[in-house]
Amino acid sequence: MTGIAAPDRPRRRIFADLTPLRTSPHYRRLWVGGTISWTGQAMTALAISLQVYEITGSSFSVGLVGLFTLVPLVAFGLYGGAIADTVDRRKLGLYSAMGLTGLSIALAGAALLDHHRVWLLYAVVALQAVCGALNGPARSAMIPRLLPREQLPAANALNSVTMTSGVMVGPALGGLVVGWWGYQVAYLIDAVTFTAALYAMWRLPSMKPERDDGSAPGERGRASVLDGLRFLGTRPNIRMTFFSDMAAMVLAHPKALFPAIAVLWYGGDAKTAGLLVAAPAIGALLGGLFSGWQGRIRRHGLAILLSVAAWGLAIAVFGLTRNLWLGLFFLAVAGFADTTSMVFRSTMMQAATPDEMRGRLQGVFIVVVAGGPRLGDFLAGTVADLTSPGVAITGGGLACVLVLALLALRWRGFARYDARSPQA
Template identity: 80%
Template sequence: MGGADGSSANDLPSRVTATTSTPPKRRILADLTPLRTSADYRRLWLGNTISWMGQAMTALAVSLQVYEITRSSFSVGLVGLFSLVPLVAFGLYGGAIADTVDRRRLGLYSALGAAVLSVALAVAAFADYHRVWLLYAVVGLQAVCFALNSPARSAMIPRLLPPEQLPAANALQSLTTTSGMMFGPMLGGFIVGLWGYQAAYLIDAVAFSAALYAMWRLPAMRPDRPDRPDRADRADGADGKRGRASVVDGLRFLATRPNIRMTFFSDMCAMVLAQPRALFPAIAGLWYGGDAKTVGLLVAAPAVGALLGGLFSGWLGRIRRHGLAILLSVAAWGAAVAVFGLTRNLWLGLLFLALAGCADTISMVFRTTMLQAATPDDLRGRLQGVFIVVVAGGPRLGDFLAGTAADLTSPAVAVTGGGIACVAALALLAAVWRGFARYDARTPEA
């Protein structure tokens, strides 16, 4: 099936390979080459950026509305739980579906579902139907849509761009995510305060039109299936039985690919062992004598660093040793967090948190690039599903671990000890799987 521009899936290899001979240029700012060379990718990135901003607005508006209804911080906290559980539960299955159907259709329908849910929130707000159960239900269904959409969208990128442009594309994706997290809530709070919840939800629904248009213009993207009879995912259907079997097949593939497996392990070292954000409220008062504004600065600092890391990411495309780059950037995260735990000067602490956020962006760019480049096309959806589970669940587990360690010892011990533990665990993993540091993007091996 062709896209709206008349192209077909068979056109993709020729469109991709036509740009592979372009030598990398020396640059510091974010590399915009993927936006210039691929109209499909440009529309997809722009649509995702606009819709991500709208989703961040809605996330804040829902939290504000839940608190207005219940006057309970616990009820607001449940919003995150109702989002996390479906995201983790459907993450793997969404990846399996993305490896059995046309990814363009899956991305289009899941984005349409998310847009309809935003419309439902707007209609309820216009009708003054303020029920917390409805907000929880919509949040959970939105998470399901995201769990189906994200693996499909991510698996499309290597089909739209040549391998040497993947680091630049993932750096651009980091700009989308970080800017949405930073500016979306601010814009959402402004709109809710000025025009009410219904305006924020309605703007989010309209913002989805950009993502829908981008998906509609794409060519059909069925997964490439090499003729391998031993594969458990050769069927074209996506019924429950085959979906579960393909999830297992994806996990089997991951178990036999140490380089890809290390991308997940290294991220867990950072997000589980050295995740200080749950301690920011306590740290703001105990270390800096601050208040809620200080907490806001602590929360914003890693995001600012991540945004700067994305803006000045042009040099990342010249790095070939992606495994070594991941090890160094994750170690930099752990070291920055550890030093943050030792300082009692607010501005110095914010600096080290920003450095940690910058290191996290660099790590994310190379981890995602390795996952895309070293995974066969017919398994990319499932591996992206695992990626969602790790990214969604790792920081929450890190919050629990940090909070427990702080209660048993002190926030300083929890933060500094977590940073040191991150570096130590990473060094141990690198010693066990030494080939990871030698990974070369020119000859990607999973």
């Protein structure tokens, strides 16, 4: 085969491939439940930020919400993955979802009792991050057990639709609900939406990790985080999926500069900054909705390299333009490329990793996804202060492409990765 795509597939889909939803009732319930509950979580996240600001009147205090979320998510991400490689993943997903439901009920109860304490909100978001760090690896490690390998790209594209639509719809609903009925109603709605995720988890079969040597789950012993990291150190293709994502998120992540450039470049205000934030999310959503072609791609490594390069180039060009609509277009292109990269990175990690290691590698994935953009915000802000926002954005995009090219030269086999015979 000389190209990226397989020529022997007669169907030419444009829109998202819904085959996983049709063929697997378990995956269908998991996807529907996750979509509903993710929207509720996004609604609650905005409500918490609004409530913190109402209590304190401080933007710094609102910023601390992100810190109280990030630290537990990173700290427990690796251990959540290790736990997911030891216990029944169905039970872990069910119990962690129950924990998230209970936290939403606690928020609603505190609001109903007029117990407005910022420390309580910080404690809840930290515990939510812990539950999320346990739930995420368990859910992701289940998908390769529910679907055949050839349906994994379609499933990951559908999961991207869940995430991006939730991020777009959830905050909008949260603002409306808080404005009309108050915080307690927003938190109660979130708790109710979790029933869909709980039902999906409850209906799943047992999901105990499987070992390649055929040993029983009871013989597994304790899954070590270090063993997972050692495994990653011996798998260059899987390792490259993380390196490529870090190149994009650390070097070419301009989100922290959007408030400044909304004023400096476009003479706008907070609404302009909101458009800049929304543009990559819209592109990402379109990337999930128009993902039917991805099932025909076999050279996943090459697809990742091209997608990440497209992200970097789109960000670089965005840094050069001073027309708002043109800038929004290139940000949307970047979001589309990011979703495409995410689909193939997730698929490669799921297909080329033995079941007994999937939870731990998903834990590493959570750490990278959570930590990379935060480092990118810090780097972009620092470079912009030392030079200018244009240099930070365009230079970061070009640096992303350069580092990606060096990585591809260092691990040449990554571009030759073939999904029909996945090798980690």
